[in-house]
Amino acid sequence: PTVVWSFNGNTVFATRNNSTLGESYYEISSASASDAGDYNCSVSYNNLISSDDTAALSVVSLSVSTDNVLVFSGTDSSTIVCTATGAPPNTLQWVNSNGTIINTTASDANSA
Numbered sequence: 001p002t003v004v005w006s007f008n009g010n011t012v013f014a015t016r017n018n019s020t021l022g023e024s025y026y027e028i029s030s031a032s033a034s035d036a037g038d039y040n041c042s043v044s045y046n047n048l049i050s051s052d053d054t055a056a057l058s059v060v061s062l063s064v065s066t067d068n069v070l071v072f073s074g075t076d077s078s079t080i081v082c083t084a085t086g087a088p089p090n091t092l093q094w095v096n097s098n099g100t101i102i103n104t105t106a107s108d109a110n111s112a
Contacts, residue, residue: 001045008037031059060088 003024005013013026024043028035036059042052084090094103 001043004042006040006042028057031057033059035059060086 002016003014004011005024005026015024024041026039026041036057038054038056040052040054042050044050082092082094084092089106092105093101096102
């Protein structure tokens with residue numbers, strides 16, 4: 001059989017297997033948002049029999065940045081900023097040293 005993998009309508013991988021039974025897969029290493037889309041696997045045998053199926057891939061991504069260690073004396077005041085972007089929209093939580101949540105903020109869907 002001949003196996004053709006396509007991504008959003010463009011061929012990304014094709015192979016010909018001489019056996020009547022076999023397995024084919026398309027592997028994406030370190031998937032990123034640009035890998036999201038429709039993947040189609042089409043199989044044909046001697047140009048007589050063919051079958052195909054399509055699956056949609058969504059890629060979840062998250063990026064967070066802040067200072068690693070912050071130390072303040074009892075009289076210091078400051079603003080600590082944590083920035084998170086990604087898809088789907090995410091929720092940030094600030095937690096104190098004993099594990100109590102002190103603030104929760106949902107991100108804007110447009111910030112991804």
